Amino acid sequence: MNLRITLAVAHRVLIQLRRDKRTMAMLLVLPCVLISLLWWIYEDANPMLFDSIGPALLAIFPVIVMFLVTSVTTLRERSSGTLERLLAMPMGKLDFLVGYAIAFGLVAAVQSVLAVGVSVGLLGLDVVGPLWLLTVVAVVDAILGSALGLFVSAFAQTEFQAVQFMPAIIIPQLLLCGLLVPRDAMPPFLEAISDVLPLSYAVDAMQHLTTSTSTGQVWQDVAVVAAFAVGGLALGAATLRRRTD
Amino acid sequence: MMNNAVEIRDLHVVRGRHTVLEHLDLAIGGGVTGLLGPSGCGKSTLMRCLVGVQRIADGSVEVFGKPAGSAPLRDRVGYVTQAVSVYDDLTVAENLRFFARVLGAGRDHVDRAVASVDLEEYADDVVGRLSGGQRSRASLAVALLGEPELLVLDEPTVGLDPVLREELWTLFHQLADSGVAVFVSSHVMDEAERCDRLLLMREGRIIADGSPDDIKQRAGVDDVEAAFLAIVRQDRGDAS
Numbered sequence: 001m002n003l004r005i006t007l008a009v010a011h012r013v014l015i016q017l018r019r020d021k022r023t024m025a026m027l028l029v030l031p032c033v034l035i036s037l038l039w040w041i042y043e044d045a046n047p048m049l050f051d052s053i054g055p056a057l058l059a060i061f062p063v064i065v066m067f068l069v070t071s072v073t074t075l076r077e078r079s080s081g082t083l084e085r086l087l088a089m090p091m092g093k094l095d096f097l098v099g100y101a102i103a104f105g106l107v108a109a110v111q112s113v114l115a116v117g118v119s120v121g122l123l124g125l126d127v128v129g130p131l132w133l134l135t136v137v138a139v140v141d142a143i144l145g146s147a148l149g150l151f152v153s154a155f156a157q158t159e160f161q162a163v164q165f166m167p168a169i170i171i172p173q174l175l176l177c178g179l180l181v182p183r184d185a186m187p188p189f190l191e192a193i194s195d196v197l198p199l200s201y202a203v204d205a206m207q208h209l210t211t212s213t214s215t216g217q218v219w220q221d222v223a224v225v226a227a228f229a230v231g232g233l234a235l236g237a238a239t240l241r242r243r244t245d
Numbered sequence: 246m247m248n249n250a251v252e253i254r255d256l257h258v259v260r261g262r263h264t265v266l267e268h269l270d271l272a273i274g275g276g277v278t279g280l281l282g283p284s285g286c287g288k289s290t291l292m293r294c295l296v297g298v299q300r301i302a303d304g305s306v307e308v309f310g311k312p313a314g315s316a317p318l319r320d321r322v323g324y325v326t327q328a329v330s331v332y333d334d335l336t337v338a339e340n341l342r343f344f345a346r347v348l349g350a351g352r353d354h355v356d357r358a359v360a361s362v363d364l365e366e367y368a369d370d371v372v373g374r375l376s377g378g379q380r381s382r383a384s385l386a387v388a389l390l391g392e393p394e395l396l397v398l399d400e401p402t403v404g405l406d407p408v409l410r411e412e413l414w415t416l417f418h419q420l421a422d423s424g425v426a427v428f429v430s431s432h433v434m435d436e437a438e439r440c441d442r443l444l445l446m447r448e449g450r451i452i453a454d455g456s457p458d459d460i461k462q463r464a465g466v467d468d469v470e471a472a473f474l475a476i477v478r479q480d481r482g483d484a485s
Contacts, residue, residue: 081327
């Protein structure tokens with residue numbers, strides 16, 4: 001790995017994002033709008049529910065958004081020939097992957113600061129644990145989303161197909177992560193499946209943070225999510241082939 | 246005379262059910278070497294082999310005595326793919342600065358590369374908004390960064406106006422005079438005349454190899470296009 005090259009990739013990705021004003025708005029404003037909508041729908045019915053679902057959403061946004069952004073951008077790199085050109089240069093696969101992870105991790109940090117700010121400051125979400133840790137969890141979640149997106153981009157030939165992987169990979173995790181039904185109240189078979197899905201741990205971490213001051217469990221969950229992210233990046237690296245047919 | 250920049254031995258490439266390159270032996274030295282042949286004859290595949298991004302079935306490709314695509318070669322070989330491989334959402338200068346950082350080349354390289362392809366006026370324009378010819382020049386400029394010793398250019402002059410093509414061929418010869426081995430493909434026969442050495446390719450094989458004059462003389466005609474036809478006819482006759 002080469003720091004100069006890794007940072008060059010991260011810098012370039014950030015320039016591309018900055019130029020794409022619409023995507024930037026979607027990345028930063030949309031989570032705030034959605035979390036406000038969530039707060040609003042529960043306002044009359046059951047304000048308590050916002051406190052239990054809100055944190056889960058703060059974990060889910062970065063995963064979904066980064067999954068989509070990464071799968072489409074890496075697919076573009078593959079199909080435009082820029083990836084082939086980079087791999088013919090002194091660019092290591094890790095430089096490429098870590099460069100992307102740094103750029104999207106930074107965007108996720110900003111996204112999470114905004115979403116947490118709105119949730120806690122305006123909407124009155126109760127967070128018992130330290131707020132900064134919320135952002136750490138969100139960044140790790142974002143890197144998880146990027147890693148998954150990168151991996152699936154190897155199996156898509158078009159951007160259209162890449163986007164279809166979102167319902168295939170993310171929605172089952174969304175249903176099983178404890179957002180709709182607590183995980184221990186699910187049928188044992190489904191609970192067992194949810195135990196091996198990364199989003200379950202991402203949501204767990206957020207829920208612990210909002211309900212408890214002890215951070216031990218949070219770090220454990222973060223470690224699991226990070227392990228999945230590293231595993232995803234490794235699989236993604238395996239799909240970046242210098243030599244192709 | 247320098248050693249050969251490229252040594253290809255018994256190179257065999259299969260893609261899907263098709264044999265693209267058939268037990269090819271070839272050495273490429275200094276000067277401007279042109280690879281000419283119809284679309285689909287294996288030109289791009291051969292070029293991809295030189296930069297080490299093509300999976301090969303058999304044989305070996307060495308560049309400056311090292312396996313093609315190996316780490317020590319990656320900043321010594323400049324490569325332009327047939328597709329415009331630059332980022333559409335960055336400006337010309339941003340693209341070049343990025344690739345220059347990857348290659349570890351200085352800022353002065355960026356300015357020189359922009360000037361070489363005559364894009365100074367458009368340096369701060371987003372590539373996606375440029376014309377086709379301007380975009381392919383931006384892509385070509387990337388290959389000129391970092392003073393490569395071998396340039397592999399896959400149809401770099403497609404869609405360019407005659408004046409600019411003339412300028413680029415002059416640039417290729419300037420680079421060749423300064424010691425760079427330039428390997429350039431084209432399917433436009435009139436570009437053949439400008440090469441120091443010409444390789445005619447058809448269906449994965451090199452069917453003629455020599456200076457443009459040699460090739461014309463051997464075929465007994467006075468333009469490369471006619472020579473190509475004559476050689477193909479003769480080649481078919483030999484095969485049957």
